[in-house]
Amino acid sequence: MRLPGRRHLRTFTSLSGAGVGEALLPALSLMALVRLTGTHVSGQVIFAQSVAGVWFLLLDPCLENAAQRFVPMEQERSGRGASLFAGMLRWDVLIGVAVTGAGLAVVAAVRLLGLAPAEVQLMLALAVVTRGAMAPYGTASAGFALADRLQGLGLLRLGCAVLSFGLSVGGLLAGGALLYLAGQAVAAAVMAPVYCALATRVLRAGLGPPGPRVPMPAGMIPFLLKTSVGTTVAGVSDVGILSFAGFIGGPSLVTILKIASAPGRFYANLAIPIAAMLYPRISHRIATDAGTAAVRRDMTRTTWLFTVAGAVTVAAALPVIDDVMGLAYGHGYARAGGVAMLLLAAACVKGMVLWSNVLPLALGRAGWRLAYLTAEGVCFVAVLAVAHLAAPEVFRTSLVYGWGVLAAAVAGTGFWIVSMRRVLADDRSRPLDPDAGRIPGEETAGAGTGRA
Structure with a gap:
């Protein structure tokens, strides 16, 4: 078996380090949460985070998967892959804001109807804000992958995990479970523009500056x-x-x-x-x-x-x-x-x-x-x-x-x-069949645009 090259090893090391940080630091903060607040309160926090996660899973279209498939195709076809990615990143931010607003409206309705205790309502609101701030992370991360700059993404992810850990544990020690969630929300909101700005920069360096907007690829x-x-x-x-x-x-x-x-x-x-x-x-x-x-x-x-x-x-x-x-x-x-x-x-x-x-x-x-x-x-x-x-x-x-x-x-x-x-x-x-994944009956609109 041929050993991977140095660049692949550096990329793997960076992403693995980020993965370790993203697993270890939340685990440490969870240990502190369970020990300091007990099973019941920590369970309420986890439940609020899970409900917010399900809300965004249901309404966020997750553009990162489409970006990693269609941006290379558009770059190969017209040389304007950066333009397609920039448009997808803008849409991801706007969708995240809209889904966050809708989620907070639902929490307000829960409050008016008295369906949950006041503390749980605040937990849900903070968890929704956190997930909303993280909405563009996926598409921005796809930009690093498309530009072949995953090593830099690993460092960015690790920095985000450290910031979230510090603010959440600091909030927990200062004021309990609500400030624990507030610290996570602040960290996510701080890092979101950093993710988007750096992703745009590395993709511009890899694929060239965005040009005129491109039509949505077929499929x-x-x-x-x-x-x-x-x-x-x-x-x-x-x-x-x-x-x-x-x-x-x-x-x-x-x-x-x-x-x-x-x-x-x-x-x-x-x-x-x-x-x-x-x-x-x-x-x-x-x-x-x-x-x-x-x-x-x-x-x-x-x-x-x-x-x-x-x-x-x-x-x-x-x-x-x-x-x-x-x-x-x-x-x-x-x-x-x-x-x-x-x-x-x-x-x-x-x-x-x-x-x-x-x-x-x-x-x-x-x-x-x-x-x-x-x-x-x-x-x-x-x-x-x-x-x-x-x-x-x-x-x-x-x-x-x-x-x-x-x-x-x-x-x-x-x-x-x-x-x-x-x-x-x-x-x-x-x-591989260049039309692999084409939607049955779909008309091709030119070379490279008929793939789904």
Whole structure:
């Protein structure tokens, strides 16, 4: 196996460092929140954050996926990819502002109707503002990827994580849970213009200055709809599950699931940089009609790498997970170690096919990803509902849910490995179909514009 070049290693190191920071610092702030406010209040905070997350998953179109597919195509076709990206970034900011306003209006309605305690209402409002400020982060990050400047993105993400940690923990120590959320909102609002400005600058350096506005590429709206729904469904396995847990099991179940998912989230954040590096790489090969052999090679190497990494991680965590959970969150949470181990194992299994998050999008087959994520999300919700009915006590509910998630991860990984062979097995040297992902019946509007 050929070793990666220095530039790839620097990029991976930067993104991995950011991933570690984005996993470790929120975990440390969560430990402080649980220890200082208790299970009930910390569960309310997590629930508010989850509801805000679901709100934006439902209404934010997630333009970053479309940007990474259509900007390279527009650059190849007309040389005006920077203009397309600038327009998409502006729209992302405007949509984020609109969704934030709508969310605050809903919170105001909840207040008028008296559907939640006053403190929970304030938590919801602060969580909505935080998510609204973060709305353009995804598209701005896509700009770094398109300009091949992911190393700089890693440093920016790490700085954002440090700022959010400092302000949230400082607020927690100064005034409790509400100031904890207020600190996160301030950090997100400060970093949003920095993200957008730097993304615009690096893309201008990589693709040239934006010119006149370009018309929307053919097939972009259907692609955007599919990817947005897919991203919404994917959120069910994270913030959506926590919201559902809050409705059926209360703040205690939310807190247990949140802290038990921390080790798996930490591992996933280490794996995400590989997907971030693969997406623009595959998209570029497709935009330039490269062959499938290189794509297959990247997928196979990634699977082998994370098979070994996952096995090592599980073997290292198994003997110490209970002690670590008790030390981090308090002796009463040591029982969550078994749940954390199951969710960590599930994250390791899913990491073997982390390319499954980007391969369908790069091929223009967003419907494949949507169908899979829908099935996975429905499975997770069903597992949690059954677990709660079968074992109402929160630790037992969490344990049953952990086994269900692990089983789903094993089945899903097997599905993607088989699917990769079917997608890329026709001919290793055959160029990818330039019309892959075209919406059936769609008329082409010129070279390179008929792809979805």
